Amino acid sequence: QKEVEQDPGPLSVPEGAIVSLNCTYSNSAFQYFMWYRQYSRKGPELLMYTYSSGNKEDGRFTAQVDKSSKYISLFIRDSQPSDSATYLCAMSGQSSGDKLTFGTGTRLAVRP
Amino acid sequence: KAGVTQTPRYLIKTRGQQVTLSCSPISGHRSVSWYQQTPGQGLQFLFEYFSETQRNKGNFPGRFSGRQFSNSRSEMNVSTLELGDSALYLCASKAGGPGTGELFFGEGSRLTVL
Numbered sequence: 670q671k672e673v674e675q676d677p678g679p680l681s682v683p684e685g686a687i688v689s690l691n692c693t694y695s696n697s698a699f700q701y702f703m704w705y706r707q708y709s710r711k712g713p714e715l716l717m718y719t720y721s722s723g724n725k726e727d728g729r730f731t732a733q734v735d736k737s738s739k740y741i742s743l744f745i746r747d748s749q750p751s752d753s754a755t756y757l758c759a760m761s762g763q764s765s766g767d768k769l770t771f772g773t774g775t776r777l778a779v780r781p
Numbered sequence: 782k783a784g785v786t787q788t789p790r791y792l793i794k795t796r797g798q799q800v801t802l803s804c805s806p807i808s809g810h811r812s813v814s815w816y817q818q819t820p821g822q823g824l825q826f827l828f829e830y831f832s833e834t835q836r837n838k839g840n841f842p843g844r845f846s847g848r849q850f851s852n853s854r855s856e857m858n859v860s861t862l863e864l865g866d867s868a869l870y871l872c873a874s875k876a877g878g879p880g881t882g883e884l885f886f887g888e889g890s891r892l893t894v895l
Contacts, residue, residue, distance in 0.1 A: 703883075703884075705886070710891075711888055711889075712785075712871055712886040712887050712888045712889050713824075713871070713886045714886070715883055715884065715885060715886075718883045757823075757824065759824075768814075768826045768829060768837050768839065769814075769816075769824075769826065769884065770826075771823055771824040771825075772823070773823045774823065
């Protein structure tokens with residue numbers, strides 16, 4: 670079993686929809702949680718960075734972390750065709766330095 | 782502010798050869814990490830450097846090595862290339878020391894081994 674599980678999709682939604690992306694994890698030492706967006710043939714771009722449990726909002730994006738359930742989510746409101754990309758969750762622990770453990774990524778397509 | 786710069790962007794090698802990839806972090810960033818991305822395994826951690834010292838290493842064979850220079854620039858080397866080394870190699874940097882702050886990635890170096 671992988672430390673971080675993420676549904677690979679693909680997920681196809683109409684423009685304007687609310688998108689929900691999720692990851693589950695098994696390592697209770699994880700304390701830092703990130704979401705990256707990766708366009709085809711590009712490097713990952715950091716979208717959200719959160720520490721421990723709780724919510725964080727940035728524009729159309731909301732990240733939620735539930736450490737008790739070992740479950741993190743990314744919500745995208747008013748989705749746009751430009752949001753079409755692969756979304757990667759990543760996490761690390763206090764002692765793991767910059768060693769991020771990534772999910773496999775969810776491919777999202779937003780239809781005009 | 783310029784982002785993380787990786788060179789070369791694309792390269793083709795044959796089995797048994799070696800390759801050196803270069804990474805220039807964001808100005809002022811002192812931590813550099815390397816990751817390998819493949820369709821089958823996703824993103825996997827290779828190593829992490831801070832102040833010219835390797836702080837952490839992933840589960841890769843000794844053919845994979847790296848170093849960091851005093852100006853924070855970093856290189857990674859893969860010797861005796863195998864077909865399975867074909868991947869996108871990503872460098873990331875951040876301002877703080879290990880375990881703190883946000884990690885920013887470059888565009889990657891896409892290696893094809895024939």
